[in-house]
Each structure stands twice: as structure tokens, then as C-alpha cells.
Amino acid sequence: MDLDAYVAEHGGEWRRLEALVSRRWLAADEADELVLLYQRAATHLSIVRSRTPDAVVLADLSRLVLAGRAAITRGNRMSWRPVADFFVTRLPAALYATRWWWLTVSVVMVAAAWGLIAYVLENPRVLMDYYGARPDEASLIDDFVNYYSEYRAGTFFSRVWVNNAMIAAQCLAAGVLIVPVFYLLGQNLIAIGMMGAAMYEAGAGDIYLTYIAPHGFLELTAIFIGGGVGLRIGWSWIAPGPLMTRRESLVHWAREGMVVAVGLVFVLLVAGVLEAWVTPSALPPAVRIGIGGGLWAAFLAYALIWGRVRGQSRPDAFSSR
Structure with a gap:
């Protein structure tokens, strides 16, 4: 050679x-x-x-x-590319694909909460039956405010993060049966609505909003997303559409539900940070609410605007209906 x-x-x-x-x-x-x-x-x-x-x-x-x-x-070693792909493409695309489900749940739940507050304020007897007696106004307000600073911030953060992540996960997991999702969301609605009614009845509605809004925008949206995506999973086997069998439809949407479930862990982590460090802070109410509202607006832009862009670029892009 x-x-x-x-x-x-x-x-x-x-x-x-x-x-x-x-x-x-x-x-x-x-x-x-x-x-x-x-x-x-x-x-x-x-x-x-x-x-x-x-x-x-x-x-x-x-x-x-x-x-x-x-x-x-x-x-073949550890690469950050799959992580980046998850947050840049898969998660926002999945949120956008299920948008009508969780946006509907959000609107219905917020309207129902305010409706419950209005109803209870018109019928004070409901409040007395719920608490077993007429709440002492001073103690009620103190307990509500002190709840956010009763524990060390790190401990409180861990508690609320795990609790809220469990609620969102339960909504997603129970979605295949549909009915349990309404039960879980209903429990959350009653707890928030009755506390709100009690605070407004005590003349402390401004305090209620000041301490709920900074973290509540993001936290409640995450829970509503869990409920909405859970319902989408349940609907997938009831009405799979003309292109897929019931099994294929269920597997498809359950896979998207898992993507959302992982993403909500991080969304609720941010909400937990807000609830532990921003909500009880000495910052002016407008600043606290502005921080929470700004992060909430950024998340909605990520899910609805960026999600639309990434969803259209995916080769396996699917309809949200």
C-alpha cells in the first residue's frame, strides 16, 4: 500500500x-x-x-x-440541553396547548370566590355556622397576619411549597376521573372565600388583599393550571377526537400533563419564595403586590405568548381543543 x-x-x-x-x-x-x-x-x-x-x-x-x-x-455525559429544551419549548408549549382549560378554570374559580364572599357578607349566619361562632375581629386579623411570620421564612417556605405542589399534583393525577378535581378545587375555593368573607366582615378587606395578592396571583394560577390540565386529561378519553383512539388520546395528554406537573413545581417554588419573604415583609403594600403581579404577568406571557411561538415550532404541535 x-x-x-x-x-x-x-x-x-x-x-x-x-x-x-x-x-x-x-x-x-x-x-x-x-x-x-x-x-x-x-x-x-x-x-x-x-x-x-x-x-x-x-x-x-x-x-x-x-x-x-x-x-x-x-x-453522553450530563447535558443542560434537555433542561433548556424543557423550559424553552416543552413546558410553554404544553401550557399553551391547554390554555383554554386552565384559563376557564381560573375565571370560574375567581368569580366563584368573589361570589361566595358577596353571598356570605349578605348572609352573616353562614359565617357563624362555618366557624361555629362569630369570629372575634381582632383575633381573626392578628391570626391572619401572623400566619405568614409564625415560622422562620425557610421553614414556612418549605411547608407552603410542598402543600401547594401536592394540591396541584392531586388535581393533575385525579383529572382522569374528573369529579375529584372539582372536589379539590372546591375545597380551596371555600377556604379562600370564607377567610375573605370573614376579613371583609371585620373591616379588614384591604389587609386580606395585601397579604393574599403578592403570592396569590402566581400560586392560585398554578393550582388552577393543575385543575384545568387535569380536566383536559380526563376529557381526553371521553372525547378523543377523530384522529386518535381513547388510549392514544389519554396517553398523549397524560404525557403533556407530566410536563406541566414538573413545571408547576418550579412555578410554586417561586410562589413559595414570595409567600415566605415578600408577603410578610416590611415593604409597602404597593411594592409587595407589584412584585407578585409583575412575576404573574411574566408567567402569563411565558405561557401564552412564548408558548404560542414554541408550540407552533414543534414538529408534533397539537390542538388545544
Whole structure:
């Protein structure tokens, strides 16, 4: 075998392989090219070793093959790309795809909460029956305010984060049966509505809103998303549509529900930080509410505006209906 001719013939491939292994990041097509060139270089090394064992060429090719193998192995290690893809594409696309479900739940629940407050204020007897007696106004207000600073901020954060994540997860998991979702949301509605009615009855409606709004915008939206997506999962096997069987539809939407479930853990983490550190802080009420409202608006933009962009770019984009 003419070694010089062989090197001249394949030298371009070897130089290309060396350029690829020296890069820290590779595009998908470049990674495929790296694997192909590594395999070819390994074959070339075997041929040279068996037919023309030139020490210099063997050393260079051996080093190149080892570098190629290391680069391929490095590509199998921990990568942040799947994490970035989750938050940049998968989560916002899933939120956008289910938007009408959780937006409807949000509107209905907020309207029902204010309706419950108005009804109880018109019928004070309901408040007395719920609490067993007419609440002492001073104690009620103190207990409500002190609830947010009763524990150390870190401990309180852990409690509310876990509790709210469990509620959202239960709504998602129970969605396949539909009815339990209404029960879970109803429990939340009654707790918030009755406390609100009691605070307004005590003349402390402004305090109620000041301490609910900073974290409540984001926290309640996350719970409503859990309920809405849960209902979408349940509806998937009742009305799967013309393109999928009931099983295929259920699996499809349950998979999207899992994406949302993971995302809500992080949304509720932010809400927990707000509830533990911002809500009970000494900041002016307008600032506290502004912080919570700003983060809530940013999340809605992420879910509805960015979600629409990423949903349309997905090859497996699906309808939200």
C-alpha cells in the first residue's frame, strides 16, 4: 500500500475529525458527522497498522481515534440541553396547548370566590355556622397576619411549597376521573372565600388583599393550571377526537400533563419564595403586590405568548381543543 497516497486520500477526513473533537459544543448534524468520522478513522488505523506500520502515522491516527472516542463519550455525559429544551419549548408549549382549560378554570374559580364572599357578607349566619361562632375581629386579623411570620421564612417556605405542589399534583393525577378535581378545587375555593368573607366582615378587606395578592396571583394560577390540565386529561378519553383512539388520546395528554406537573413545581417554588419573604415583609403594600403581579404577568406571557411561538415550532404541535 502506498502510504503517502493513502494519507493524501483520507487526510481531509482526519483533519475534519480533529476539528470536531476540539469543539466544546456540536450541533446535532455535527455530532453525527463526528461519530461517522471516528468510525472511519478507526478503520483507517486498523488498515495502516496491519499493512504499513509507520510509527509517525500510527501515533497520529491513534491519538486522533482516542480523541474521537473521548469526544463521543463526553457527549453522553450530563447535558443542560434537555433542561433548556424543557423550559424553552416543552413546558410553554404544553401550557399553551391547554390554555383554554386552565384559563376557564381560573375565571370560574375567581368569580366563584368573589361570589361566595358577596353571598356570605349578605348572609352573616353562614359565617357563624362555618366557624361555629362569630369570629372575634381582632383575633381573626392578628391570626391572619401572623400566619405568614409564625415560622422562620425557610421553614414556612418549605411547608407552603410542598402543600401547594401536592394540591396541584392531586388535581393533575385525579383529572382522569374528573369529579375529584372539582372536589379539590372546591375545597380551596371555600377556604379562600370564607377567610375573605370573614376579613371583609371585620373591616379588614384591604389587609386580606395585601397579604393574599403578592403570592396569590402566581400560586392560585398554578393550582388552577393543575385543575384545568387535569380536566383536559380526563376529557381526553371521553372525547378523543377523530384522529386518535381513547388510549392514544389519554396517553398523549397524560404525557403533556407530566410536563406541566414538573413545571408547576418550579412555578410554586417561586410562589413559595414570595409567600415566605415578600408577603410578610416590611415593604409597602404597593411594592409587595407589584412584585407578585409583575412575576404573574411574566408567567402569563411565558405561557401564552412564548408558548404560542414554541408550540407552533414543534414538529408534533397539537390542538388545544
